[in-house]
Amino acid sequence: MLVSLPILGYISDRWGRKRALVLSCTLVGAIGSLKAFSVSYEMYVIVEFLETVAGASAFPAAYILTIELLGQDKRVLTTAFLGILLVLGGLSFALLAKTFQYWRTFILVVYPPSLLFLSYIYFLPESIRWLLSQNRKEEAVEIIMKAAKMNKVTLSDETLRQLQTEQKIKTPEEKKDLEEEKGLWIQVMNSPIIMTRLAICSWWWITCTFVFYGLAINSVSLAGDKYTNYMLVVSVEVIAVVNNALVLDRIGRKKTLLAAYVVCGISCVAITFVPKTMPWLATLLYLVGKIAITQAFSGIYMYTSELFPTHARHSLLGFCSMVGRIGSIVAPQMPLLAIYIDWLPSVLFGATALIAGGLMLTTPETLNTRLPDTIREAEHIAAAPRKQTPTNPQTQEIVTSRC
CATH class of the missing domain: 1.20.1250.20 (MFS general substrate transporter like domains)
Structure with missing residues (x-):
């Protein structure tokens, strides 16, 4: 072992x-x-x-x-x-x-x-969180869409837009996070x-x-x-x-x-x-x-x-x-x-x-x-209140229900 x-x-x-x-x-x-x-x-x-x-x-x-x-x-x-x-x-x-x-x-x-x-x-299914961490967003979206279809859930336009739009790095902190991947x-x-x-x-x-x-x-x-x-x-x-x-x-x-x-x-x-x-x-x-x-x-x-x-x-x-x-x-x-x-x-x-x-x-x-x-x-776990994003609540509910 x-x-x-x-x-x-x-x-x-x-x-x-x-x-x-x-x-x-x-x-x-x-x-x-x-x-x-x-x-x-x-x-x-x-x-x-x-x-x-x-x-x-x-x-x-x-x-x-x-x-x-x-x-x-x-x-x-x-x-x-x-x-x-x-x-x-x-x-x-x-x-x-x-x-x-x-x-x-x-x-x-x-x-x-x-x-x-x-x-x-x-x-x-593969881990959606892992796919996103590897910048394999299309595969993650495909799993989410299958989960939505299986659970007969209709995704809102806002959710679809968030899933299909590439994330852009806007702040120095986000750039620092990206560097940590290397x-x-x-x-x-x-x-x-x-x-x-x-x-x-x-x-x-x-x-x-x-x-x-x-x-x-x-x-x-x-x-x-x-x-x-x-x-x-x-x-x-x-x-x-x-x-x-x-x-x-x-x-x-x-x-x-x-x-x-x-x-x-x-x-x-x-x-x-x-x-x-x-x-x-x-x-x-x-x-x-x-x-x-x-x-x-x-x-x-x-x-x-x-x-x-x-x-x-x-x-x-x-x-x-x-x-x-x-x-x-x-x-x-x-x-x-x-x-x-x-x-x-x-x-x-x-x-x-x-x-x-x-x-x-x-x-x-x-x-x-x-x-x-x-x-x-x-x-910084527990150092300050943590927001529950970036995972969209509706998306998380769909995946949880499917699993």
Whole structure:
């Protein structure tokens, strides 16, 4: 995943969200199926690596495309919907693994259907925001017109005029925005605000992957059937997703994620002090911690994407997720560490979560702000009231309805 995320992030920002998504989803099915025909451990590991390189960016690509097609008032609902589908995927994974316990059969059942994502070439629209950022206005207008026709909406003359008229750069600020499109990564590195934000977001991602996967891995070590335990731990994620849907648009991103990290940190540290005679309490704290970190993980996708500009959104989100893989690399070592110091993994989970919560106090609130298109806009998030243009309200409604 360290290799995959920057590659697919670049493809997404350079050649489009749709291409990155279709490429990732179809390749993971084609390459992953080859594992069933492995003749050695070395071949299996190589195919596993190539499969992950191809498929690790499928969810980020789908998420970025979705939030860019929808209006800001739909972001939380969309994130919750995608989170619930991830839970359904996890439950399906456990059920299929229990049904087809011979690994070759399991692979041949699970992977080939991914090739059906080739149909998305015809059914899925490209991100209108990305098309406009690439000055491909005619393609964006064509998608909007198709959406209007599908929803039986008649565009006003003013809307048509705005869509068909080339934008002219009139002010020095607009010229500066255009210059930011050139040498994007140089602009990013020259922006202390964006670089600091990138470092903070990277720690959030390290924390999420470390705690989320660490708790998931340890779940199969709990008493009882490992498939049932895994499904239980995955199922409680629905609580976190629903919580996000209820509070992210009400109390804001920062307060919600801060609370999630703090609750997770306290729960994990508290497990250390639970007497051996009260395993039910340890399990309860375990599930509370899993719910909290899932809530943080679900919300951090949206919050991170709202902090960075359109031209580099997937690349920077991919960078944060890439660095976050440090957490998922370390997480599987925690059961080994517990052999020597049984309380240390829980303390490490809790400490990283509490640090992440503290860093949440250093970034701006993005509630009720539109997605920034340029680095300058990203630097000034929440510094002043933001207008909801340039996207025409009627146009946004049409696209949202179509999606």
